Amino acid sequence: xxxxxxxxxxxxxxxxxxxxxxxxxxxxxxxxxxxxxxxxxxxxxxxxxxxxxxxxxxxxxxxxxxxxxxxxxxxxxxxxxxxxxxxxxxxxxxxxxxxxxxxxxxxxxxxxxxxxxxxxxxxxxxxxxxxxxxxxxxxxxxxxxxxxxxxxxxxxxxxxxxxxxxxxxxxxxxxxxxxxxxxxxxxxxxxxxxxxxxxxxxxxxxxxxxxxxxxxxxxxxxxxxxxxxxxxxxxxxxxxxxxxxxxxxxxxxxxxxxxxxxxxxxxxxxxxxxxxxxxxxxxxxxxxxxxxxxxxxxxxxxxxxxxxxxxxxxxxxxxxxxxxxxxxxxxxxxxxxxxxxxxxxxxxxxxxxxxxxxxxxxxxxxxxxxxxxxxxxxxxxxxxxxxxxxxxxxxxxxxxxxxxxxxxxxxxxxxxxxxxxxxxxxxxxxxxxxxxxxxxxxxxxxxxxxxxxxxxxxxxxxxxxxxxxxxxxxxxxxxxxxxxxxxxxxxxxxxxxxxxxxxxxxxxxxxxxxxxxxxxxxxxxxxxxxxxxxxxxxxxxxxxxxxxxxxxxxxxxxxxxxxxxxxxxxxxxxxxxxxxxxxxxxxxxxxxxxxxxxxxxxxxxxxxxxxxxxxxxxxxxxxxxxxxxxxxxxxxxxxxxxxxxxxxxxxxxxxxxxxxxxxxxxxxxxxxxxxxxxxxxxxxxxxxxxxxxxxxxx
Numbered sequence: 001x002x003x004x005x006x007x008x009x010x011x012x013x014x015x016x017x018x019x020x021x022x023x024x025x026x027x028x029x030x031x032x033x034x035x036x037x038x039x040x041x042x043x044x045x046x047x048x049x050x051x052x053x054x055x056x057x058x059x060x061x062x063x064x065x066x067x068x069x070x071x072x073x074x075x076x077x078x079x080x081x082x083x084x085x086x087x088x089x090x091x092x093x094x095x096x097x098x099x100x101x102x103x104x105x106x107x108x109x110x111x112x113x114x115x116x117x118x119x120x121x122x123x124x125x126x127x128x129x130x131x132x133x134x135x136x137x138x139x140x141x142x143x144x145x146x147x148x149x150x151x152x153x154x155x156x157x158x159x160x161x162x163x164x165x166x167x168x169x170x171x172x173x174x175x176x177x178x179x180x181x182x183x184x185x186x187x188x189x190x191x192x193x194x195x196x197x198x199x200x201x202x203x204x205x206x207x208x209x210x211x212x213x214x215x216x217x218x219x220x221x222x223x224x225x226x227x228x229x230x231x232x233x234x235x236x237x238x239x240x241x242x243x244x245x246x247x248x249x250x251x252x253x254x255x256x257x258x259x260x261x262x263x264x265x266x267x268x269x270x271x272x273x274x275x276x277x278x279x280x281x282x283x284x285x286x287x288x289x290x291x292x293x294x295x296x297x298x299x300x301x302x303x304x305x306x307x308x309x310x311x312x313x314x315x316x317x318x319x320x321x322x323x324x325x326x327x328x329x330x331x332x333x334x335x336x337x338x339x340x341x342x343x344x345x346x347x348x349x350x351x352x353x354x355x356x357x358x359x360x361x362x363x364x365x366x367x368x369x370x371x372x373x374x375x376x377x378x379x380x381x382x383x384x385x386x387x388x389x390x391x392x393x394x395x396x397x398x399x400x401x402x403x404x405x406x407x408x409x410x411x412x413x414x415x416x417x418x419x420x421x422x423x424x425x426x427x428x429x430x431x432x433x434x435x436x437x438x439x440x441x442x443x444x445x446x447x448x449x450x451x452x453x454x455x456x457x458x459x460x461x462x463x464x465x466x467x468x469x470x471x472x473x474x475x476x477x478x479x480x481x482x483x484x485x486x487x488x489x490x491x492x493x494x495x496x497x498x499x500x501x502x503x504x505x506x507x508x509x510x511x512x513x514x515x516x517x518x519x520x521x522x523x524x525x526x527x528x529x530x531x532x533x534x535x536x537x538x539x540x541x542x543x544x545x546x547x548x549x550x551x552x553x554x555x556x557x558x559x560x561x562x563x564x565x566x567x568x569x570x571x572x573x574x575x576x577x578x579x580x581x582x583x584x585x586x587x588x589x590x591x592x593x594x595x596x597x598x599x600x601x602x603x604x605x606x607x608x609x610x611x612x613x614x615x616x617x618x619x620x621x622x623x624x625x626x627x628x629x630x631x632x633x634x635x636x637x638x639x640x641x642x643x644x645x646x647x648x649x650x651x652x653x654x655x656x657x658x659x660x661x662x663x664x665x666x667x668x669x670x671x672x673x674x675x676x677x678x679x680x681x682x683x684x685x686x687x688x689x690x691x692x693x694x695x696x697x698x
Contacts, residue, residue: 086366089136090290096131097293101156104167107132108150112143118384120209121175122146122185125168125192126153127213127363128303129294134189134365141373145382145395146185151192155299161191161310165198172199176206183383186323187211187372189365191303194310201320207386208323210349211372213365214330216311217341324351326381328370331358353379353481355490374401378493380479390479390501391510396469397497405494409456415621416564417680418457419672419695423630429698433465437631440515441555443508443546444470444628445654447538447662448521448528449565450614457624458562459498459519471511472519473503477595477611503598508546512553520546522655524598526609531574535566536662544651547634547641554635559654560628561661563669567622573615588612623675625665625695629657672696 106123122142126132130153135142142148151168153159159167172184186208188196193215200208295303329342346352355375357364364370373395376382383393397405422435436442448454455472462468478492479502501507503524511518521527526539550557578584591611632654634641641647672695674680680693 084137084139089133089366092133092136093129093131093294094290096133096152097155097290101154104151104153104157104159104164106149106171107152108148109136109139109143111139112146112148118182119145119147120183120185120382120384121179122148122187123168123171124148124150125186125188125195126151127189127192128300128307130155130157130303131294134192134363135187135372137366138372141371141398145373155294155296158302161195161198161306161313165195165202165313168195168199169202172203172206172208180207181385183207183209183385185209185211187213188215189213189363190216191307191310194307194314197314197318197321198310200323201314201317204320204322209381209383210321210323210325211328211376211381212325213328214362215327215342215345216307217315217345318345318348321349323349324381325349325353326376326379327352327354328364328375329354329356330360330362330364331356332361353381355379373398374497378490378496379481380496390507391471391514391516394471394499396499401497405498406460408494409460412453412456413460415677416457416568416624417674417693418461418624418626420458420461420626420628421698422628425630427630429627431695431698433462433628435628435630436462436466436468436558437556438466438468440517441512441550441553442517442558442631443512443550443555444517444519444558444560445546446521446560446658447536447562448523449562450528450530450535450569450571450616452528453565453568454562454624454626458626468517469499470519471499471501471516473507473521474500475525475595476502476598478502480594505545505549508549509552512549512555515553518555522546524609525611529575529609529612529614531576531614532571536563536666538655538659540655544644544648547647547651547654551634551638551641551647554633554638556631556633556635557654558628558631559657559661560626561658561663561665562624562626563662563665564622564624567619567675569616569618571614572617575610575612575614578612578615621677623669623672623680623695625669627661627665629661632657668696 124132124135126134132150132152135148135150139148149171153164168186172186175182175184184207186196186199188194188210190213193210193212196210196212197215200210325345327342327345329339342354346354357370360367360370365372377395377397380388380390382388382395385393419431420433421429421431422433423429424435459470459472462470472495474495478495478500481489501511503520508518508520522540522545523538527537530537530539547557573584575588578588588610592609595611597609632650634650641650669675674683674693674695683693684691
């Protein structure tokens with residue numbers, strides 16, 4: 001096949017097949033290969049290495065995407081996270097390890113070619129394997145939001161660590177010069193993380209974000225010294241010996257059988273650690289020669305020496321790093337990781353987040369249960385500009401991520417059988433969400449149940465039934481990543497995944513400006529962490545905080561009420577009780593200091609709110625009830641509502657309607673024959689478990 005050389009504005013060289021590029025993109029797996037030096041030093045991987053030209057991104061940021069179809073429509077069909085596997089990695093690595101050598105060079109997988117304009121650049125620096133395929137399970141999802149380049153280091157290459165750092169640095173400087181407003185992500189695995197840190201230390205003034213996966217902080221001599229000794233006495237030609245001893249040449253009957261078994265296991269849903277381990281064993285067994293060629297004896301010895309020099313180099317100037325950093329730390333990697341070193345890194349590196357992957361081992365990016373795109377979303381680590389913007393940098397959850405949320409919340413929804421009512425324009429109350437406005441901007445203002453139990457069914461049902469994605473305003477403590485957190489911050493992942501935004505007047509302004517559907521609880525933490533005897537009492541601030549912002553954009557205000565928390569649990573220890581217990585008092589004060597005060601200056605009790613999780617005693621689940629009142633129009637009233645008294649009148653009207661919604665539900669639920677769990681279970685047992693359970697007469 002003819003090969004055409006296309007030159008980009010970088011002075012880099014892109015090798016491309018002369019065949020149709022659109023056809024190439026639909027054939028997987030295929031890669032684009034870009035040399036960082038010269039075309040003569042670039043040898044593209046055969047067969048799968050069909051190439052295409054990289055499209056340049058606009059440097060001026062990104063456009064916000066809109067939901068065209070209901071993402072919940074396919075949730076039930078999304079049985080698994082359909083990503084590539086270890087078997088795919090080994091199969092594609094077969095071509096890379098036989099590419100004829102040459103110098104290190106960048107390539108970009110074709111399946112990463114669908115990113116939006118203004119997407120940041122992501123440079124992947126591989127670990128000890130050097131293939132650059134370490135992100136193969138993540139190419140598709142990351143490729144939607146990043147422009148991905150992967151570094152390929154040929155098996156026979158002996159470029160020292162210092163020169164690899166210079167090579168990466170050259171690319172970083174070149175891309176920064178082209179697009180100075182576009183952030184550059186460096187993703188490094190093990191030894192690649194050391195190289196990425198080195199580049200960041202040498203370039204503190206370039207806008208970099210580091211993602212370090214199991215960064216190599218030390219070499220365990222207890223393992224490395226015997227390994228080096230064993231390698232030195234092994235004969236050369238191990239790949240050939242493996243083929244001869246185990247008869248695992250391509251095309252042999254044993255290879256065919258193993259491949260068939262591997263394909264069969266990958267096509268079947270196999271839960272648990274055992275299923276994943278068996279698939280990996282089959283994949284490795286099928287590709288033993290590939291592993292031998294990927295890390296032959298001399299290459300492995302070279303990598304061990306390079307690893308030592310890279311670790312020494314980065315530890316010597318770690319204090320020069322200014323880039324924000326996300327460290328992914330496996331719980332079962334004991335060879336190159338030292339948790340004490342990671343603790344030092346987390347305290348030394350500015351804006352450092354450490355995310356522990358307790359169930360993962362040496363190569364987490366190739367293991368089940370790790371989705372790098374999801375982790376980036378949940379840590380608010382994605383940005384298109386100088387800093388993360390919770391509105392413009394938000395990425396909608398995928399179908400599989402939505403399925404995970406639905407599965408996590410299924411027990412709460414099933415046990416509380418939510419009843420949702422809304423009000424039509426003529427004032428008619430209906431048992432559906434038909435009365436909610438379809439077009440934004442809309443501001444939903446309501447009562448917050450204990451511990452925010454009301455959020456789970458409401459957000460899900462509104463998206464299912466009306467294809468409306470609520471952007472909830474949440475306490476800023478959900479978005480911080482303290483080094484010494486007293487709780488596991490992963491518990492707040494779902495709020496960030498589903499579009500939560502730190503509450504502030506400016507956040508309301510920005511969301512309504514883009515015609516979003518915004519969820520606001522004026523009572524905030526005070527209502528969600530209320531005390532004994534305070535069920536269904538509103539704790540709203542005296543000031544009308546949201547009315548004038550809503551009127552500026554002509555937003556509809558939808559008041560709503562929720563009841564039912566008193567039917568699922570009872571508070572046994574509230575904040576007043578916990579203040580009397582020294583250890584709980586200290587815990588409460590520590591949590592309050594970490595969370596911060598968003599109403600500083602407010603002389604009421606809202607300005608001095610303690611962060612205290614009440615101890616609760618579960619009950620046999622009752623039922624949740626939601627009532628959305630008639631939307632209140634603010635369009636055309638901006639001038640009128642600039643008057644503080646008029647704005648306050650509307651504020652009190654909204655508060656009164658929320659109280660009326662709560663009172664209506666408390667009264668009507670008394671006549672619901674299916675308020676309690678047993679009658680609901682009997683009804684579904686006779687009418688089908690998916691049937692809608694009746695409620696009180698409207």
